[in-house]
Amino acid sequence: IICNGYKDRHYIKTALAFSLIRKNIILVIDRIDEIHDIIKYSKELSVNPKLGIRLRLYSKGSGKWVDSGGESAKFGLTTEELLSVIDILSTHNMLCDLKMLHFHIGSQITQIRRIQDAVKEASRIYAKVKQIATDLEYFNIGGGLGIDYEGSKTSADSSTNYSMQEYTNNVVFMVKEICEQEGIEHPTIVSESGRAIAVFHSLLVTHLVSEISAVHSNNIRYNKNDTPIINKFHRCFMDININNYRESYHDSLEYKDELISLFNLGQLSLEDKAKGEALFYKISLKIFEIIHQTKDYSEEFDQINKLMSKRYIGNFSLFQSMPDFWAVDQLFPIMPIQRLDEKPQCFSTILDMTCDSDGEIDKFICMKDVRGLLEIHAPDKQPYYIAVLLLGAYQDAIGDLHNLFGAVHEAHIVVTAKNTWEIKKIIKGDSISSVLDMLEFNKQSLINNIRSMIHESVEDHVISPQMANNIVNDITKQINDYTYLKFD
Numbered sequence: 001i002i003c004n005g006y007k008d009r010h011y012i013k014t015a016l017a018f019s020l021i022r023k024n025i026i027l028v029i030d031r032i033d034e035i036h037d038i039i040k041y042s043k044e045l046s047v048n049p050k051l052g053i054r055l056r057l058y059s060k061g062s063g064k065w066v067d068s069g070g071e072s073a074k075f076g077l078t079t080e081e082l083l084s085v086i087d088i089l090s091t092h093n094m095l096c097d098l099k100m101l102h103f104h105i106g107s108q109i110t111q112i113r114r115i116q117d118a119v120k121e122a123s124r125i126y127a128k129v130k131q132i133a134t135d136l137e138y139f140n141i142g143g144g145l146g147i148d149y150e151g152s153k154t155s156a157d158s159s160t161n162y163s164m165q166e167y168t169n170n171v172v173f174m175v176k177e178i179c180e181q182e183g184i185e186h187p188t189i190v191s192e193s194g195r196a197i198a199v200f201h202s203l204l205v206t207h208l209v210s211e212i213s214a215v216h217s218n219n220i221r222y223n224k225n226d227t228p229i230i231n232k233f234h235r236c237f238m239d240i241n242i243n244n245y246r247e248s249y250h251d252s253l254e255y256k257d258e259l260i261s262l263f264n265l266g267q268l269s270l271e272d273k274a275k276g277e278a279l280f281y282k283i284s285l286k287i288f289e290i291i292h293q294t295k296d297y298s299e300e301f302d303q304i305n306k307l308m309s310k311r312y313i314g315n316f317s318l319f320q321s322m323p324d325f326w327a328v329d330q331l332f333p334i335m336p337i338q339r340l341d342e343k344p345q346c347f348s349t350i351l352d353m354t355c356d357s358d359g360e361i362d363k364f365i366c367m368k369d370v371r372g373l374l375e376i377h378a379p380d381k382q383p384y385y386i387a388v389l390l391l392g393a394y395q396d397a398i399g400d401l402h403n404l405f406g407a408v409h410e411a412h413i414v415v416t417a418k419n420t421w422e423i424k425k426i427i428k429g430d431s432i433s434s435v436l437d438m439l440e441f442n443k444q445s446l447i448n449n450i451r452s453m454i455h456e457s458v459e460d461h462v463i464s465p466q467m468a469n470n471i472v473n474d475i476t477k478q479i480n481d482y483t484y485l486k487f488d
Helices: 009-019 034-045 079-091 112-130 164-182 194-201 228-239 245-264 270-294 299-308 323-328 432-438 443-459 465-478
Strands: 026-029 050-054 098-102 138-140 188-190 204-212 310-314 334-336 346-351 374-376 384-388 410-415 421-427
Touching: 009 026, 009 034, 026 034, 026 098, 034 079, 050 079, 079 112, 098 112, 112 138, 112 164, 164 188, 228 245, 228 270, 245 270, 245 299, 270 299, 374 384, 432 443, 443 465
Parallel strands: 026 050, 050 098, 098 138, 138 188, 310 346
Antiparallel strands: 204 310, 204 384, 334 384, 346 374, 410 421
16 A cells, blocks of 8 residues: 555554554655654654655656656655655664655656656666665556557557557566666566556446537528629539539638628628528538548538538536546547447537536547547437447546536446456436535425425416426426436
C-alpha cells in the first residue's frame, strides 16, 4: 500500500498506526515538511515505518498532461530537498527506513522517448541514493503508461507511439543497465499505471432516441418575379455539374451572405429568406452528392458534410458518463453495436439529453485525423444502439450531476473460460429521488408543495378532484423513477 499525495498530520499518524498492523505500507514523502511529522509520530507510536521519497525530475511527459511534470511539477522533492531529507533521516537513525524512490511525470504519456528520458534520470538518482541508503529496494515508476484510444500508434494526444511490451522493455533495460554501471543490485520495480489497468473495464451503451435536423421544403415555387438574390440561387442550382461544383459552392456561399445582409437591411421578406435558405440547402445537397461521387474530400467541403449530416439524441449525459470528452477533449472510440453486416450510410453527431449546448459529441476517432462525424446506419423502426468504449479510467469518479442526470444502470459482465459471457450483477442507476437527496433537497417538502398548489387549483375549480389525485399519484411515483428518459 503506497500512501502518497498531500498529507495532514491525521493522515500521517493513521498511516503510521496501520504500519504496526500491516507491514506492507509505504509512506511516500511528497513535500519536505512532511518528514518532521513522520519522525515525530513514528517515535510516539514506536513504529519503524517504511518510507519513500517522490522525486521531482527535470524530465517531462508528453501529451495533454505534459505540464504536470518537470521542474514545476505539483509534487516531489528537488535534488537539494532529497539530500536534505536523507540527512534528516540519518540524524534520527532512520535512514534504514527509506525503502522506495518514486516519480511521476504525467498521465497518458504519448511518446516513448519521454519515458526513456525519465527512467534514465530517475534510475541514476536511485543508484546514487542506494549507495547512501543501502536498504533502499523499490523503484516506483509511477503512472503515465498511455492508452492508444484511436489506434493510430502515433504520439497524438489520444494515442501512444509504443506498445505495453516496448514500455516494459525500455523500463527494465534502462534500470538494469544503470544499476550495473553503478555496481548496485537491481531494485523491485513498482508501477502505478492506473489508466492502463482500468480503462478496458467499462463502456457505455446508449439508445439513439430521435433525430434533430433542419427541415427544408423540396417544393420551392420559383417564378420570374422573385427578387434578384433568389434568381441567383436558382441559376446556381440549375447550372451545377461535375465540372463546376467547386465554383458553384463558392458562389452559393457568397449568395447566402448577401441574402442575410439584405434581410437584415429590411429589403427582403420572411418568405424570401426562407426560399433563399431552402435553395442554398438544395445546392449544398447537389454538391454533397457530387463530392461523394468523385471522392473529393477537400477540407473546404467540411461545412457541406456537416450541413448534410444528422444529429441524433442519445439517452445519456456526456457530463455524467464521459466527462473527459467535455473537460479535456479526450477522444473515445464510438461505434454502432448492431447491423454490423451493413455498410453505414449516414453521418451524424451525437447529442446528449442535457440542455447544455456543450452536450454534443462532435469529434470522433479516425486513423489519420479527428473526424467531425460518426458513420451510422440509416434509422429504421428498430431501436438503434451505439457504444462508447474505453471509459474505465476516471470517468465514473469525476462524472457529475449536471442537469440532474445521475449514474446510469450498470451491468457487471464477465467472460468465462469457454469464451462466453455472463451477467454477474445489475446495479440500478440513480433515481430522481436519490439525486434530490444528494443535492440536499427535501423530497417530502417538494411533494407537499405540489399538493398545496394542486389543492388550490381544485378549490378554484381549475381542475377536478379526480384529476388532482391523478397528478399527485403520478408525481409521487415518478419521483422514484430513473433520471433518464423512458421510451417504452
